[in-house]
Amino acid sequence: MNSARLAAKDFDLTLTLECGQVFHWVREGAGWLGVIGELPMYVEQQGEELLIPRGTEEVARDYFALDHPLAEICASFPEDPAMQAAREFCRGMRIIRQPAWECIATFITSSMKQVAHIAQISHTLRRRYGKKVAWEGHTLFAYPTPQALAQLEEEDLRACALGYRAKNLLGSARMIADGEVDLEAFARLDDDAAREELCRLPGVGEKVANCALLFGFERVRAFPIDVWIERVLREIYFPRKRRVTVSRLREFSATYFGAYGGYAQQYLFHHARKTWQRKKAG
DNA sequence: CTCCAGGTTCCGG
DNA sequence: CCGGAACATGGA
Numbered sequence A: 001m002n003s004a005r006l007a008a009k010d011f012d013l014t015l016t017l018e019c020g021q022v023f024h025w026v027r028e029g030a031g032w033l034g035v036i037g038e039l040p041m042y043v044e045q046q047g048e049e050l051l052i053p054r055g056t057e058e059v060a061r062d063y064f065a066l067d068h069p070l071a072e073i074c075a076s077f078p079e080d081p082a083m084q085a086a087r088e089f090c091r092g093m094r095i096i097r098q099p100a101w102e103c104i105a106t107f108i109t110s111s112m113k114q115v116a117h118i119a120q121i122s123h124t125l126r127r128r129y130g131k132k133v134a135w136e137g138h139t140l141f142a143y144p145t146p147q148a149l150a151q152l153e154e155e156d157l158r159a160c161a162l163g164y165r166a167k168n169l170l171g172s173a174r175m176i177a178d179g180e181v182d183l184e185a186f187a188r189l190d191d192d193a194a195r196e197e198l199c200r201l202p203g204v205g206e207k208v209a210n211c212a213l214l215f216g217f218e219r220v221r222a223f224p225i226d227v228w229i230e231r232v233l234r235e236i237y238f239p240r241k242r243r244v245t246v247s248r249l250r251e252f253s254a255t256y257f258g259a260y261g262g263y264a265q266q267y268l269f270h271h272a273r274k275t276w277q278r279k280k281a282g
Numbered sequence B: 001c002t003c004c005a006g007g008t009t010c011c012g013g
Numbered sequence C: 001c002c003g004g005a006a007c008a009t010g011g012a
Helices: A013-018 A057-063 A070-075 A081-089 A100-108 A115-129 A146-150 A154-158 A165-177 A183-188 A191-198 A206-216 A227-237 A246-256 A261-275
Strands: A003-007 A026-028 A031-036 A039-046 A049-053 A132-135 A138-141
Touching (some): A013 A039, A031 A057, A039 A057, A049 A057, A081 A227, A081 A261, A100 A115, A100 A206, A115 A146, A146 A165, A154 A165, A227 A261
Antiparallel strands (some): A026 A031
């Protein structure tokens, strides 16, 4: 590979790709193989540098959010024991800048699915309906565009093991292909307005909308509450309190974790998922 | 076999 | 506004 080196301080590539924010990267040799938009990409971390194909420096720097002030972000987290433990555990994890549609779409397919299966669905959709791109003999696939998915039938998507999510993905793809929801226009919306707009898409509720805002629109304050984070909130921040409503949890997390709440959320999520494991297995 | 997974939507109280 | 149930599929 005709490669270039990119400075990457305060960055852990593997952690960033494996923490559950993005699902299509696969290990290849000492690095990772994936697609950024329609650009095939191989990335390998060597200390505080990334080894990448020459000419992709700008794209890689932007995608991996190497410009995010990570020290400042981590310093903004609340100083409680759970948050400190998560911060140590996730050192170098960054919230990357994913293309909006592929982010929305993958999280529509994520409902009631394990991370491994979300990745499996993403790969199936890419292979069948995404643009084929090549990198040094490897065949990779971009995420299918809204237009590509919009012309399919629900059966086609059910055949990709989407289950009841097929109708939602199709409906959302069609609304965006038709221009009924304009992702380009989101830049001038504040977080609440953007969230409201996202929730017009079928299969997008509060949680998926917040994932899209956080991972696809760089709204680093957005705080998705999934089953794992709900457990964390209830057991750590509201211990032995019965009947704490979801709206109470939302209200708390929207203010307590501060301006980089989305980062705090992802750190808590990954730490909990990797250390709590399953209750039975201990 | 049973349980649960980065939820959303609809329905009855 | 709130709690429950249906919704598909596969891994543990």
